[in-house]
Amino acid sequence: MLPNDISTWRTNQSIGRRVDELDTPCLLLDETRMTRNVTRLRTHLDALRVQLRPHLKTPKSIEVARRMMDSAAGPAAVSTLREAEQFADAGVRDILYAVGIAPNKLDRVVELRRRGVDLSIVVDNVDAAQAVAAKARDAGDRIPTLIEIDCDGHRAGIAPERSGDLVAIGRVLHDRGAELRGVLTHAGESYSCRSLDEIVSMAERERAAAVRSAQTLRAAGLPVPVVSVGSTPTAHFARDLSGVTEVRAGVFVFFDLVMAGLGVCATDDIALSVLATVIGHQQDKGWIIVDAGWMAMSRDRGTASQRIDQGYGVVCNGDARIYPDLILIEASQEQGILALRQGSAARLPALPVGAQVRILPNHACATGAQHDAYQVVRAGSRDVLAHWKRFSGW
Amino acid sequence: MLPNDISTWRTNQSIGRRVDELDTPCLLLDETRMTRNVTRLRTHLDALRVQLRPHLKTPKSIEVARRMMDSAAGPAAVSTLREAEQFADAGVRDILYAVGIAPNKLDRVVELRRRGVDLSIVVDNVDAAQAVAAKARDAGDRIPTLIEIDCDGHRAGIAPERSGDLVAIGRVLHDRGAELRGVLTHAGESYSCRSLDEIVSMAERERAAAVRSAQTLRAAGLPVPVVSVGSTPTAHFARDLSGVTEVRAGVFVFFDLVMAGLGVCATDDIALSVLATVIGHQQDKGWIIVDAGWMAMSRDRGTASQRIDQGYGVVCNGDARIYPDLILIEASQEQGILALRQGSAARLPALPVGAQVRILPNHACATGAQHDAYQVVRAGSRDVLAHWKRFSGW
Numbered sequence: 001m002l003p004n005d006i007s008t009w010r011t012n013q014s015i016g017r018r019v020d021e022l023d024t025p026c027l028l029l030d031e032t033r034m035t036r037n038v039t040r041l042r043t044h045l046d047a048l049r050v051q052l053r054p055h056l057k058t059p060k061s062i063e064v065a066r067r068m069m070d071s072a073a074g075p076a077a078v079s080t081l082r083e084a085e086q087f088a089d090a091g092v093r094d095i096l097y098a099v100g101i102a103p104n105k106l107d108r109v110v111e112l113r114r115r116g117v118d119l120s121i122v123v124d125n126v127d128a129a130q131a132v133a134a135k136a137r138d139a140g141d142r143i144p145t146l147i148e149i150d151c152d153g154h155r156a157g158i159a160p161e162r163s164g165d166l167v168a169i170g171r172v173l174h175d176r177g178a179e180l181r182g183v184l185t186h187a188g189e190s191y192s193c194r195s196l197d198e199i200v201s202m203a204e205r206e207r208a209a210a211v212r213s214a215q216t217l218r219a220a221g222l223p224v225p226v227v228s229v230g231s232t233p234t235a236h237f238a239r240d241l242s243g244v245t246e247v248r249a250g251v252f253v254f255f256d257l258v259m260a261g262l263g264v265c266a267t268d269d270i271a272l273s274v275l276a277t278v279i280g281h282q283q284d285k286g287w288i289i290v291d292a293g294w295m296a297m298s299r300d301r302g303t304a305s306q307r308i309d310q311g312y313g314v315v316c317n318g319d320a321r322i323y324p325d326l327i328l329i330e331a332s333q334e335q336g337i338l339a340l341r342q343g344s345a346a347r348l349p350a351l352p353v354g355a356q357v358r359i360l361p362n363h364a365c366a367t368g369a370q371h372d373a374y375q376v377v378r379a380g381s382r383d384v385l386a387h388w389k390r391f392s393g394w
Numbered sequence: 395m396l397p398n399d400i401s402t403w404r405t406n407q408s409i410g411r412r413v414d415e416l417d418t419p420c421l422l423l424d425e426t427r428m429t430r431n432v433t434r435l436r437t438h439l440d441a442l443r444v445q446l447r448p449h450l451k452t453p454k455s456i457e458v459a460r461r462m463m464d465s466a467a468g469p470a471a472v473s474t475l476r477e478a479e480q481f482a483d484a485g486v487r488d489i490l491y492a493v494g495i496a497p498n499k500l501d502r503v504v505e506l507r508r509r510g511v512d513l514s515i516v517v518d519n520v521d522a523a524q525a526v527a528a529k530a531r532d533a534g535d536r537i538p539t540l541i542e543i544d545c546d547g548h549r550a551g552i553a554p555e556r557s558g559d560l561v562a563i564g565r566v567l568h569d570r571g572a573e574l575r576g577v578l579t580h581a582g583e584s585y586s587c588r589s590l591d592e593i594v595s596m597a598e599r600e601r602a603a604a605v606r607s608a609q610t611l612r613a614a615g616l617p618v619p620v621v622s623v624g625s626t627p628t629a630h631f632a633r634d635l636s637g638v639t640e641v642r643a644g645v646f647v648f649f650d651l652v653m654a655g656l657g658v659c660a661t662d663d664i665a666l667s668v669l670a671t672v673i674g675h676q677q678d679k680g681w682i683i684v685d686a687g688w689m690a691m692s693r694d695r696g697t698a699s700q701r702i703d704q705g706y707g708v709v710c711n712g713d714a715r716i717y718p719d720l721i722l723i724e725a726s727q728e729q730g731i732l733a734l735r736q737g738s739a740a741r742l743p744a745l746p747v748g749a750q751v752r753i754l755p756n757h758a759c760a761t762g763a764q765h766d767a768y769q770v771v772r773a774g775s776r777d778v779l780a781h782w783k784r785f786s787g788w
Contacts, residue, residue: 024498125675280550295473299694299695332582334473354497354498370763393765
């Protein structure tokens, strides 16, 4: 299903342009790396015989989404109803809105389902379940709903040992007009793991929490067709997914410095970068000033708590080769300061005013969200192959 | 010049809606506070007999811009050429692009100037000055250019004591085809001040650096009509601006928690907030989960280094009254965790699923940039008065 014919991607905006002709800052997407990243996770999950439900909150682009999904119709996960609506417009039909539902969003859910989208939603409390069931009865539509499980104390969800609460929510959904579609959990704490062994353990903990919760509900006579888990780290390092029906992951498509810091990928796997131009220097300080600040990179400092703090990003040349120890140490709104990391013995590269660099981001979702398009390139070439639009908002 | 007739703002999107009918998360703008904030800075600068050149990188909206500027034609400062182009389309004619120019942006500069915009630009090195002069000769347009002065070691610019470098840049511009419009500096370090006295000193340091640099250039026989300084903290606390011709500031229009932490404003002056809906709880932890995460707030943690760390924002009720000690302690992409700040003796408010809160941001520029519109309200009312579009990109 992954389209590989470049000719189908070309758009008017991109024909004939080269990377060094692009206005900066802008967002580059290395299609070679992206394809390799998608293949890697698919191969792993195929071996574990489990379905991938890619999380489209990372790309927010139908062209990227189609390269992540099994088919043009899905399945997929999203983080906003805007994403659900945009991807539905582009033909995606199996969509999980994977954030606990607010009652005031149910009209939009029903409206999307009326358009023929199998949109499922999430709750983790009886109040929300009752609001869903009431809306389902009003609309004459058994809105499919998953119960969120808390596997690691990270955020939302019902801990698996709270079996009474779990069954109470399941009963409200199942008995009062909605459809209990299953359970869902997300090992958000996997982003804080300190070793691959810890990620392996976290993946098992995520699986066990979801499966135990499903068993609790089934023992109460409730149907649980879907058992959904996922985070990019655990998706890659799960060794056994018995009892799980699907895995959600998003960042895997691009990877980023946080994932590299965790050991989930190498820096050479990172498919996103921000193209920037040198605008000046503070020679006495060893600073190179570029036209990419936090507006282009995002304020995400996800590597600050990792073993190696990458500042606002790792700096590469125009061919995506990393300059040793050169990072974006500080970011204003539209200016960034490149410098060698503290204690480095490397030499500051000669980058005159007008030179271009590519900066690898801490967090693909956050950096992507600052841009309205991807400029698509392939490894080893400076031709811009396509211009793929991104959307934003709620 | 500030339009006060609400009837002129109404748009189809907003007529008849109330705040509690808005989709969440979204960005609220309190017009009452904004107007007060603009009046405050204008009154201060009028007393100092200096021109305000509002920085439109904060609002990125023509409706807000018109309430900041002297006239519909400006003057104004911007941080991107996209801003310059968008505001030029809306009739702004005197625009300073206040980020050091990259040579590859000069074609867009010339194009905008051909449309009749008095667009001026900034350099801090001879290489960029030579590129500007060459483009000016090619285009037959003496592109007006300011030299950036480094008053505090914060980022870019020529330190005032580097008189030889200053004059060399001035000579290239003036003698080889461009127009030396003046000097510009920005006391970025004022954001790190620990007291109002320090801000007062920083304002004087900013003024002195700009004026000294202007004198150096004038002593070399070069014209320096414009002496431009500014940052929101120094703009409010400058006591004397002798020798300065204009002050740039942007955040002053909305204010934010960083400015409140500095003592530049009170929390009740903050005109921006993010409207969010409660989607769940973790009662044993004292957590309230809302549908606003870092995508709605930005990843900006500007208060983390201040005396009081406000997390990702301070939480208010629907009438913008602050809940004691309730802050957004953690943010995922589309979910946030509200909790009492550590050590608080306050009581967690009862906020059931579906309840709405307003969250004051750390940094108005960063939070605003996550949204494509403002929902305009006035103090004491829950009616949405207008829907003002924002733009983004470069």
